[in-house]
Amino acid sequence: MSTACVLVGAMLLDAALGEPRWLWQRLPHPAVLMGRVIGLADARFNTGEASRLKGALVVVGLVIGAMVLGKVIGLFGWLPELIIAAILLAQRSLVDHVQEVGDGLRLSLGDGRRMVARIVSRDTAHMDQSAVARSAIESGAENLSDGVIAPAFWFLIGGLPGLLVYKVVNTADSMIGYRSEKYLHFGWAAARLDDVLNWVPARITAALIATSHAGLSQWQAIKADARLHRSPNAGWPEAAMARALGISLAGPRAYDGKMQSFPFVNPEGRKELGPDDVDAACGALWRSWGITLAAALILALF
Numbered sequence: 001m002s003t004a005c006v007l008v009g010a011m012l013l014d015a016a017l018g019e020p021r022w023l024w025q026r027l028p029h030p031a032v033l034m035g036r037v038i039g040l041a042d043a044r045f046n047t048g049e050a051s052r053l054k055g056a057l058v059v060v061g062l063v064i065g066a067m068v069l070g071k072v073i074g075l076f077g078w079l080p081e082l083i084i085a086a087i088l089l090a091q092r093s094l095v096d097h098v099q100e101v102g103d104g105l106r107l108s109l110g111d112g113r114r115m116v117a118r119i120v121s122r123d124t125a126h127m128d129q130s131a132v133a134r135s136a137i138e139s140g141a142e143n144l145s146d147g148v149i150a151p152a153f154w155f156l157i158g159g160l161p162g163l164l165v166y167k168v169v170n171t172a173d174s175m176i177g178y179r180s181e182k183y184l185h186f187g188w189a190a191a192r193l194d195d196v197l198n199w200v201p202a203r204i205t206a207a208l209i210a211t212s213h214a215g216l217s218q219w220q221a222i223k224a225d226a227r228l229h230r231s232p233n234a235g236w237p238e239a240a241m242a243r244a245l246g247i248s249l250a251g252p253r254a255y256d257g258k259m260q261s262f263p264f265v266n267p268e269g270r271k272e273l274g275p276d277d278v279d280a281a282c283g284a285l286w287r288s289w290g291i292t293l294a295a296a297l298i299l300a301l302f
Helices: 003-017 030-045 051-074 078-088 091-107 109-116 129-176 188-211 215-226 235-245 275-301
Strands: 253-255 258-260
Touching: 003 078, 003 091, 003 129, 003 275, 030 051, 030 078, 030 129, 051 078, 051 129, 051 188, 078 129, 091 109, 091 129, 091 275, 109 129, 129 188, 129 235, 129 275, 188 215, 188 235, 188 275, 215 235, 235 275
Parallel strands: none
Antiparallel strands: 253 258
16 A cells, blocks of 8 residues: 555544544553653753763664664554554644644633643733634644645655654754753754655645635745744744734743733734634634645546
8 A cells, every 4th residue: 555545544533533632541652752752862862071972872872773663663554554544643632732722712811721731831810811722723834844745745655654754853953953051962963854854744734724725925024934943844833824824923921920022923914813713724724734635536547
């Protein structure tokens, strides 16, 4: 079975089942296992001098290990590949988590804050309704790229080894790729390689969001907005989502009690947001997924 056929099956399986809680209460999720390995490497090697070199060697080891594991699993045929790919795609769980924020806001501001705190790292205790909705929409746009489009892209490019390499690097970036004193040097390689692996998928994600709404007529505006973001990649899907929904995203927010003045993406867009905007974002996530599925089907046929 071709890689594209396996991807189609994986996308449909993920959309149907998402993340079965009963399963992951009994077994460790592959991403959790990756996190444990990275945590052990962090504890063992993130000490003393030459931390940048040590961090780079850890990333090389993770990449080689992921490639070998993918090759070994591939020896057992397409079915294990399909199941693992479905597990590592996150469309259904992504939409569910974003939708929970909108549903929470309809109950109360406090419920919305509690739901959004599950998916963002910024301070949520003093957010108003617009900030809660904005945070959920930003998270949905960014994670469409990181959790769905990038894994699918690297699965098509490199099969299961490609997917596992992407996921372990992305997990490493989320754990050690910070510009803090502890990780500035040790996590440098993980952060830079994650930027490289997400460069193309982030722009594909922006194109998918744009195409599923007003088309690519606003591409130059999306490109300009994306440059306002502190990340070389995350700004693309966020800028496309902002334009698609006619809203402003990003802007000032607090981390660890300190307010940071990030610029707005699509600053002329509507800034008063609510649960209906979260619903619209979830619809945009499914539209983009649908175009991706259609593209995978075409590749599978030809």
